[in-house]
Amino acid sequence: MATVIVSGLTRAHETLLEGLFGFLGQDVVRLPEPDGEALKIGRIYCNRGQCNPVYYTAGNLIRFLQGLRASGEKDIEKNYYYLTAGACGPCRFGMYEIEYRKALHDAGFPGFKVVGVQQNEALVQDLRNLGFRFEKRHLSRFINAIILADLLNNLYYKIKPYEVMPESVDRWRNSALDLLYAVFRYNSSITPSLKQICDALSSLELDYLSPKPKVKIIGEIFSHLHEGDASYGLPSWLVEEGAEPVVEPLSNWLEYLFWEKIQFTRDRAFRGRVKALREILPAWLLKTSIHLHFAYFRFILNNRPDKLARQRQLARYAAPYYHVRLIGGEGHMEAGKHIYAVRKHQAHMVISIKPFSCMPSTQSDGVQTKIAEDMKGSLFVSVDTTGDAEVNVKSRILMKLQVAQKRAESEFREVLERKKLTEARLKVLRERARLQSLPMRNRRRRYIATATRVLATLV
């Protein structure tokens, strides 16, 4: 049976999917995070004028295949295939598969198979032809893997900025990933392992009473999801700069695909209501299942990770600024997520990151200034990734981050003054917060900074 090559997601997503595919008897190879060198290789073999994600992922794949060939591996085209996201839309995302084929052909791998993940029967048939036993009944396990990876990523960046013992949060994440990998690899129950992960989290020593600005990362899916060079390592860099990143879940995008399908089928339902209902029902069930599973797993984790924003709510927020039937990339979701972050007190600042010349994201940026103006005081910055403008991008973010830091400090000071708390009392509270793992009770949502929420819970 051919080995499947996966890449292009976060480490957490790829680890859990590797476990699931392993259970299905499929050999998996995970590629390293695409970096600057992958981008260069991608630019050599792909057509000009494409956007970064295709250069990064195609370059990463070609580098791996060239390495295999150099090590003497025979029959590469027969023994390996690449599983990637594929979609039909008005932006260049719909052309990715063709680009991969062209690049692979030019790099000397003309028969190499690329399978695009889409919501249709052809995917299941393509995988069966390659010997992969992925059936529709495995879909719920696949969705659970995506959701759990999202929750772990969200939690990791929520607690990493507050760790007391260096690397302790990384060790917690590694063991959580090992546990969940085993859950998917051996098809065991998720809940007990999740409870174990939650207990291990409670025993971590965290210093929550240092006010840090919360920064929500939105934008084009590939750029905002990536933790490495493709996003200039944005989430980790924000932690180094003393901020708390709020990362977006992939589940949101998955749910958006089903929401979009429901809306478009409903618009055309006059052509045949029964046929439309037959298409809407499975999409609605999958969309609802994503939401329910997300809420359940979040509950097991003591409701600590952020909620999954409702598609209806995002569309309602975005509608006055961005037509919700305009598809491609994240569509109206970028506008909706910006408003959501402000209205739900989710972040002090919002960064929209996109590959240079990304069409849907550039269109969104056109209305973001108006949204920032209407949201009174929203701190919004939009940045492009070209692969070689890291210093420029980061210095633009730093300028706004200083303002966000001041806002986080001032809301914290306000509670200190209102409650007449002295430095000595604060010191005692800090010790209590460290030892009691209080942030499990994520209340006081009228404040934004985690430090202020915890302080308000304590006094």
Ligand code: SF4
């Ligand atoms: S969403 Fe942007 S980056 Fe992604 S394929 Fe479309 S244009 Fe390219």
